[in-house]
Amino acid sequence: PEDIRVYEFAEACGKSPAEVITVLFGLGMMVTKNDFLKQDELEILGEEFGIEVTVKDALEDANYVDDYYEEEVDESNFTTRPPVVTIMGHVDHGKTSLLDKIRSSKTASAEAGGITQHIAAYTIKQNNQKITFVDTPGHAAFSSMRARGASVTDVIIIVVAADDGVKQQTEEVISHAKASDCPIIVAVNKMDKEGANIDMVKAQMAERELTPVDWGGEIEFIPVSAKTGDGIDDLLENILLQSEILELQADPEAKAKATVVESSLEKGRGPVATVIVQNGTLKVGDNIVCDTTYGRVKAITNDLGKQVKELGLSETGRVLGLNEVPESGAIMVTQDSDKEAKDIATKRAEHARAKELSKSTKVSLEEMSGLI
Numbered sequence: 001p002e003d004i005r006v007y008e009f010a011e012a013c014g015k016s017p018a019e020v021i022t023v024l025f026g027l028g029m030m031v032t033k034n035d036f037l038k039q040d041e042l043e044i045l046g047e048e049f050g051i052e053v054t055v056k057d058a059l060e061d062a063n064y065v066d067d068y069y070e071e072e073v074d075e076s077n078f079t080t081r082p083p084v085v086t087i088m089g090h091v092d093h094g095k096t097s098l099l100d101k102i103r104s105s106k107t108a109s110a111e112a113g114g115i116t117q118h119i120a121a122y123t124i125k126q127n128n129q130k131i132t133f134v135d136t137p138g139h140a141a142f143s144s145m146r147a148r149g150a151s152v153t154d155v156i157i158i159v160v161a162a163d164d165g166v167k168q169q170t171e172e173v174i175s176h177a178k179a180s181d182c183p184i185i186v187a188v189n190k191m192d193k194e195g196a197n198i199d200m201v202k203a204q205m206a207e208r209e210l211t212p213v214d215w216g217g218e219i220e221f222i223p224v225s226a227k228t229g230d231g232i233d234d235l236l237e238n239i240l241l242q243s244e245i246l247e248l249q250a251d252p253e254a255k256a257k258a259t260v261v262e263s264s265l266e267k268g269r270g271p272v273a274t275v276i277v278q279n280g281t282l283k284v285g286d287n288i289v290c291d292t293t294y295g296r297v298k299a300i301t302n303d304l305g306k307q308v309k310e311l312g313l314s315e316t317g318r319v320l321g322l323n324e325v326p327e328s329g330a331i332m333v334t335q336d337s338d339k340e341a342k343d344i345a346t347k348r349a350e351h352a353r354a355k356e357l358s359k360s361t362k363v364s365l366e367e368m369s370g371l372i
């Protein structure tokens, strides 16, 4: 309702902008012809001119396909799904180092050939149980993914450097983590350093209602060193314990549903989306829709850069075959036919355009259909 300009309103009810401005001015409201009218101003004008003002949401009828993913919950197919873990923390506290160390220490050296380059997500095995780690590109991206309801994370690890303690971004991360309702594990990193003080970290975190288990609270604090690798097994065991409690389950037979954690346009390959599978199994040849993009899965490479035919529950890989680059946080879903996939993506794209348009021109006259 706040999307109508004074002159548009005037036009719609056959008045001049001056008349509208005069009425509002008489009531102590200063507007110009191009200003947007607020809800209360609209109500006053309606009363003053003796018309009923109902402004329809222009997008209501846009045939918006929001629920195009019908979650097929067939519990008889349920299997345990590996946990997806996000590592967060203050800059330089060792997120990247820890992710790298976990990956290199848990990947057979024969496979680890091209392991040095940055990847958005990877899966390791600890005692034959899988864990997928996601590298958060930044807090902004993380919260935008959360805002879109695309929270892929099951467990959050907050890294705090033992020689530095809680810092500003640690605070931000704590509030993200609390809001997410995920179990939290604190990795107290850089324990190899002189001046490492885990009790200081525990005290600072306890002040923020993250009380260590050994202090009577519920949060596990695991001392680690991303440099030496000490404590990493403890950390992984703890992740598995937490995820057991969560009883993560999904249906590997369902239509695949995956979340994009990173995407780019690559020379010679086209749009590439790094995804984590949340339900079902994503296969080469699947018809997919991903927000306003669509296509058929041409190829999948896993986190070691190897071509694979499919990605299972909580697994991650890079998917080729979309017509455009999807945004991080977008949800990829398989469809029965390529036509369906295209139709849904097209409708969504039209809707997105309509929304953009209504943002720039605000509400057009037709959409003010309630105005007499």
Ligand code: GDP
Binding pocket: 089, 090, 091, 092, 093, 094, 095, 096, 097, 098, 189, 190, 191, 192, 193, 224, 225, 226, 227, 228
């Ligand atoms: P990020 O910003 O949280 O990703 O932090 P980085 O992983 O980039 O680490 C920041 C710096 O701390 C780098 O110079 C790392 O080598 C160093 N670092 C990270 N973890 C450890 C650790 O456990 N011990 C020591 N001594 N240095 C570490």
Ligand code: MG
Binding pocket: 095, 096, 097
């Ligand atoms: Mg980093």
